[in-house]
Amino acid sequence: MKRELIYMDAKSSKFWTIELAGNSHTVTYGRIGTDGQSLTKSFASPEAARKEMDKLIAEKLGKGYVDAGGSDAVDAGVGGSDGSIPMLAFSSINRRDDIGQNIGTFIGKRVMDYDPEKPHKPDVVYRFRSDWENDELLPNLKHFTQTGAAAETVALVIGAWHGDNPEMTPEPVLDVLMQAKDRLPKLAALYIGDITSEENEMSWINQTDLSPLLAAFPKLQLLRARGGTGLALSSPKHENLRALALETGGMDVSVIRSICMSSFPNLEYLELWLGTDEYGANHAIADLQPILSGRLFPKLKYLGLRNSQLADEIAGVVVNSPLIQRLETLDLSLGVLTDEGARALLKLPPSPTLKKLNLHYNYISDELIRQLKALPLTVDASKPGHMEEDDEDRFVAVGE
Amino acid sequence: MLLSPQAASEAIRSGGKTGPIEVEGLLDLSQFDRPSLPARLHCYELDARASKLTSLPPDLKIDGRLVLDDCAVLTSLPRGLSAGSISLRNCKSLRALPEELSTWFLDMTGCSSFETWPESGTIHNGSLLLRNCIGIRSLPGWIGRLSQLNLAGCVQLGKIPENISVSGWLDIGGTGITSLPSGLQGAPLRWRGVRIDERIAFHPEQLSAREALAEKNAERRRVLIERMGYLRFAQEAKAKVLDEDEDRAGKRQLLSIDLKEDEPLVGLSCRCPSTGRQYLLRVPPKTKTCHQAAAWIAGFDDPSRYHPQIET
Numbered sequence: 001m002k003r004e005l006i007y008m009d010a011k012s013s014k015f016w017t018i019e020l021a022g023n024s025h026t027v028t029y030g031r032i033g034t035d036g037q038s039l040t041k042s043f044a045s046p047e048a049a050r051k052e053m054d055k056l057i058a059e060k061l062g063k064g065y066v067d068a069g070g071s072d073a074v075d076a077g078v079g080g081s082d083g084s085i086p087m088l089a090f091s092s093i094n095r096r097d098d099i100g101q102n103i104g105t106f107i108g109k110r111v112m113d114y115d116p117e118k119p120h121k122p123d124v125v126y127r128f129r130s131d132w133e134n135d136e137l138l139p140n141l142k143h144f145t146q147t148g149a150a151a152e153t154v155a156l157v158i159g160a161w162h163g164d165n166p167e168m169t170p171e172p173v174l175d176v177l178m179q180a181k182d183r184l185p186k187l188a189a190l191y192i193g194d195i196t197s198e199e200n201e202m203s204w205i206n207q208t209d210l211s212p213l214l215a216a217f218p219k220l221q222l223l224r225a226r227g228g229t230g231l232a233l234s235s236p237k238h239e240n241l242r243a244l245a246l247e248t249g250g251m252d253v254s255v256i257r258s259i260c261m262s263s264f265p266n267l268e269y270l271e272l273w274l275g276t277d278e279y280g281a282n283h284a285i286a287d288l289q290p291i292l293s294g295r296l297f298p299k300l301k302y303l304g305l306r307n308s309q310l311a312d313e314i315a316g317v318v319v320n321s322p323l324i325q326r327l328e329t330l331d332l333s334l335g336v337l338t339d340e341g342a343r344a345l346l347k348l349p350p351s352p353t354l355k356k357l358n359l360h361y362n363y364i365s366d367e368l369i370r371q372l373k374a375l376p377l378t379v380d381a382s383k384p385g386h387m388e389e390d391d392e393d394r395f396v397a398v399g400e
Numbered sequence: 401m402l403l404s405p406q407a408a409s410e411a412i413r414s415g416g417k418t419g420p421i422e423v424e425g426l427l428d429l430s431q432f433d434r435p436s437l438p439a440r441l442h443c444y445e446l447d448a449r450a451s452k453l454t455s456l457p458p459d460l461k462i463d464g465r466l467v468l469d470d471c472a473v474l475t476s477l478p479r480g481l482s483a484g485s486i487s488l489r490n491c492k493s494l495r496a497l498p499e500e501l502s503t504w505f506l507d508m509t510g511c512s513s514f515e516t517w518p519e520s521g522t523i524h525n526g527s528l529l530l531r532n533c534i535g536i537r538s539l540p541g542w543i544g545r546l547s548q549l550n551l552a553g554c555v556q557l558g559k560i561p562e563n564i565s566v567s568g569w570l571d572i573g574g575t576g577i578t579s580l581p582s583g584l585q586g587a588p589l590r591w592r593g594v595r596i597d598e599r600i601a602f603h604p605e606q607l608s609a610r611e612a613l614a615e616k617n618a619e620r621r622r623v624l625i626e627r628m629g630y631l632r633f634a635q636e637a638k639a640k641v642l643d644e645d646e647d648r649a650g651k652r653q654l655l656s657i658d659l660k661e662d663e664p665l666v667g668l669s670c671r672c673p674s675t676g677r678q679y680l681l682r683v684p685p686k687t688k689t690c691h692q693a694a695a696w697i698a699g700f701d702d703p704s705r706y707h708p709q710i711e712t
Contacts, residue, residue, distance in 0.1 A: 257426065260464060261444055285547075286485035286505040289526065290464055293484065293504070316547030316568030317504075320525035340588060344547070344567040 003057055005065035006032065008086075009094040010103040013110075015068065016060055023049050027056070032108060033123070061378055064094060083154070085188060085221050087301060087328075090243040090269040092191075092224060096334060096361045096384045096397045100196055102127070107155050107189045107222065114140050120149040127194060128173075129159025137161050138172055145180035155189035155222075160199040162206070169208040169230055178216040187217050193226030193247070202398050203249035203279040207231035214238045222269075228280055231255055236262030242299075243269035249307075249398045250279030253287055260290035267297040271304035271331070276396050285313040294322035304331035304358070307396045311335030311362075315344040324351050331358040333380070334397035342368040348375065356380070361387065361397050405443075412438060419459075435473075456481070477501070485526065495535075497521070508533055509550075530554055531571070539564065551575050552592045560584060569595075573623075578602055591623045600627050609636030618662045630667050630680035633657070642666070643689045648710070649673040652690045655680065668693035 001020040007013070015036065016029040023046045030036020043049040066088055089108040093099055103111055106125045114126040126144060130137040137158070144150060156177075162168045170192055177184070190213065195205055205227025211234050214220065221242045225231065228248030236258045244267060246255065251274045259272070270291070275281040288305070290296055303323060305314050311332050318330065332341070342364040345357065359372070359381045369381045403411065405425040411417040412429060419440030427443040432451035442461040449469040458478040466483040468474060474491045477498045485505035488494060496516035504526035508514055515535035520542055527548035530536065537556045545565050551557055552573035565583035573592030579602060580587065589596050599606055604627040612624040612633060625633045639655035646652060649671035657665045666687055667680040683693040695706035 257445065257464070261424065286465055286487075286526065289484035289504050292525075313547065313568065316566075317526050319567045320545050320547060340568065343588060347567050 001053075003053075004068040005057070005060050006068045006088065007060075007063070007065045008032075008088050008091070008105065008108045009064070010092040010098045011101070011105060013089075013105045013108040016065060017068075018053055018056060020046075020049060020053050022046055025049050025053050062380070064380065083186065083188060083219075085242070087268060090222055090245070090302070091271070091304075092245065093247070094333075094358075094360065096387075099202075099398060100198070102159065102196055103157065103191070103194050106157050106191055106194075109155065111157055111194075113159075114144055116140055116143045120147065122152075125155045125157055125189075126153070127157040127159050129194075129199075130161055130163040131199070132164040135163040137163075138176060141173065141176050142180075145176070145183050150180065150183045151185060153184060154186050155191075156184075156187065157191045157194045159194045162200060166200070166204065167206060169206045171208045174208065174210070174213060178212060181216045184217070186219065188219055189222040189224075190217070190220065191224040191226075193224075195226055201249075202227060202247065203229065203275075205229060209234045211235040211237075214241065224271075228252060228255070228275065233258040233262070236264070238264055240266055242266055243271075245269070245271035245304075247271075247273040247307075247398075248275050248279070248281075249273075250275035250277065250281035251283060252280060253283040256283050256287050256291075260287075260296065262296070264297060266299055268299050269302040270297065270300060271302070271306065273306050273334070273398070274308035274310065275398065276309045279398075281309065285310055285317060288314065288317075292317055292321040292323060294326070301327060301353075302329040302331065303327055304329075304333070306331055306334045307398050308332070308335035309396055311337035311396075312341035312344070315341035319344050319348050324349060324354060326353055327351070328353050329356040329358065330354065331356075333358045333360040333362070335361075336394045336396055337362040337364060338394070339363075339365050339368045342372055346371055346375070348377075363394050408443070412441075511535075527568070550590075551577070552590075572601060591627075594619045594623045596620070596623055600624060604628055609633050613637060613659070616660070618659070621659065621662070625665065630665070630682060631669060631678060634665075634667060634669065634680055642687075645690045647673075647690075647694070649676065652694075654683075654687065654690045654693050656685075666693075668697065670694075 002017060004017040006015045013032045015032050019026045024040055024042040026038055026040040028036050028038045043052060085107050092103060105111060109123060109125045111127050112124045114128050128137045128141045158170060158173055161170050161173050193205060207225060207227040207230045209232040210225055219240060221240060224245040226247040228250050241264050251272060308314060315332060337359055355378060357377050357379045361384060362381060364381060372379050372381055401420060402422045405423055405427055408421055408423040409428050417438055419438045421438060421441050423443035426445040426447060429448040430450055432448050435452055435454045437457055439457045440459055445464040446462050447467040449467050451471050452473060453471055454473050455476045456478050462483040464484045467487045468491060469487050469489040471491050473493055475493050479498045480500045481498050482502040486503045487507040488511055489507055490510040492512055494511055495513050497518050499518040501518055501521040503523055506523050507529040509529050509531040512534050514533050517540040524544045528546050529550040531550045532553035534555055536554055539561055541561045541563060543564050548568040549566050550571040552571045554575050558576035560577060560581050562581045563583060566587050569588040569590050570584060571590040589601050607624055607628045612621055612628060615621040615624055634655045634657060637657045639657045641653050642656050643654040647670060652668060652670040655667055655669055659665055663685045666685045667682045668690060669680045671678050681697050683696050687693045687696060692703040695703035698706060700706040
């Protein structure tokens with residue numbers, strides 16, 4: 001008997017398999033793409049080995065691993081033969097503590113800063129960025145698009161673009177990408193804004209209208225962006241887009257409206273960091289109604305309404321949403337979710353599809369967490385070790 | 401005719417524009433100064449707050465939000481009105497909602513004339529906010545599962561129909577509701593925004609002044625005192641007597657109780673001259689005499705001008 005699990009987030013992309021044989025089991029684990037290492041353990045009886053195996057599997061599932069053969073992870077080898085990105089690889093920032101670091105992996109592949117001096121490495125995702133001393137993002141990106149490697153590249157990460165000019169938007173970056181669109185025929189995933197708070201606070205990042213990218217790259221499957229100021233999707237249409245992730249400290253209602261008026265018929269994954277009014281969030285729960293009504297995205301499997309001040313209110317409405325009968329993952333993590341929202345989530349109706357509830361970083365009491373964990377779902381109600389528990393001051397993950 | 405939000409707003413505001421008009425986005429008609437909108441209007445969202453609209457066209461089509469807050473002369477809405485959310489805050493002239501209304505979120509806060517529900521409609525999944533809808537005497541039976549139900553200040557409301565349930569909370573502050581239907585048993589309760597439990601809501605006779613005085617949270621303490629009744633609280637808390645005199649109905653007392661981290665509770669204890677019932681009316685804490693208190697209650701800023709011929 002064998003079980004194969006995989007895990008992907010902003011830092012790593014790992015596999016873990018366990019194989020039971022008589023009264024022993026063998027665990028093999030490592031980075032996806034490597035052989036990993038194996039460890040065999042023997043037990044007094046086959047029953048004991050089996051019991052230990054079940055325990056280990058439950059632990060791994062609790063940590064966010066999924067079955068390699070499951071629908072979450074079709075072609076878990078990443079970028080399968082048809083070029084489709086596995087569902088699991090759309091997610092990036094899973095933990096609060098990931099927010100403070102540049103991503104180590106993107107769509108399950110290792111991220112490397114591009115260096116025009118070095119030979120091209122296959123199977124990595126290049127990141128392009130500037131800092132206040134070296135304004136090299138644009139020259140490096142232009143250089144890369146002239147190389148032969150551009151034709152094979154499936155994903156790009158754009159880091160800090162502002163150099164020594166904090167007012168700068170990524171518009172010049174978008175221009176370079178769009179001018180090079182014919183040399184990037186396989187581009188399927190883009191992250192515009194792998195920027196840590198040390199480089200630029202999320203609420204200070206100057207974003208721009210990203211919809212020209214949608215028009216320029218018809219094969220795009222994933223668009224991830226960070227920063228809410230100036231963010232827009234003026235023409236929200238794309239035939240093939242499967243995942244949209246917008247990370248903001250405070251989302252303007254006009255962005256939500258654009259998403260609600262969009263045409264993304266193949267969208268499976270929608271992750272919105274809604275934020276707080278202190279950082280520009282000016283929406284109310286009613287603005288999310290078109291999303292929650294279920295009429296927008298017929299293929300939606302993952303809905304993340306994260307980093308939200310309204311997490312309790314969202315929980316109260318989402319349990320009544322027809323989407324619950326279609327989603328596989330509901331993610332209300334990184335927000336101000338308290339016992340009130342937890343009580344609402346306890347009323348989640350039975351769903352043939354829902355498997356995961358991500359509530360990482362929350363203000364829920366131990367008693368309610370215990371009750372949530374009794375739901376027939378994988379529930380992540382973990383909290384960062386250094387989370388402040390104060391009844392009066394409750395913050396979203398990005399907003400302190 | 402497809403128009404940008406800006407162009408549509410300008411065209412409709414200048415008048416003479418006739419439908420069909422389709423607007424991709426938010427149509428801003430706030431403070432619109434005409435009584436009606438063009439027919440065959442379809443927009444994603446409509447914001448016509450503080451406008452002079454008296455009604456909406458029967459074929460109006462809205463996908464997302466409909467905002468009609470502070471439309472003081474709005475008197476009717478079209479049959480079958482449907483939108484993701486509908487906000488009608490402080491529409492003081494609106495007496496009825498239309499038949500077959502359909503929405504997820506309905507905000508009627510401050511609709512003080514509203515009294516008539518349609519025979520059928522759909523309000524579900526989101527919130528129904530009826531704060532200070534002082535005219536409503538009942539809720540319709542067709543409301544199902546909501547996220548939030550705010551009935552605070554619905555002073556004529558005494559009952560909630562059986563099939564209503566909430567996934568979030570229920571606010572019953574200041575209503576006459578004395579028990580919950582089965583679908584709402586165990587629902588988180590609020591009293592004008594303050595979280596309370598069923599004992600505070602439905603068994604105020606079990607509350608004591610000791611419990612109220614021990615409550616650290618000032619908002620919650622105020623609710624406890626309100627639920628107990630000021631008079632019983634003042635009696636149990638052994639209030640200081642600041643002043644004493646007599647009116648037609650008998651002895652009057654000005655009572656004061658100190659509260660932690662809050663202004664003292666000062667009130668005039670008196671009897672109703674008609675019914676003989678004793679009650680306590682709260683007055684500003686700086687009040688010194690029963691006469692000052694009675695004058696303040698009657699609306700006089702200057703107590704020396706208050707000389708009632710008769711109090712009833």
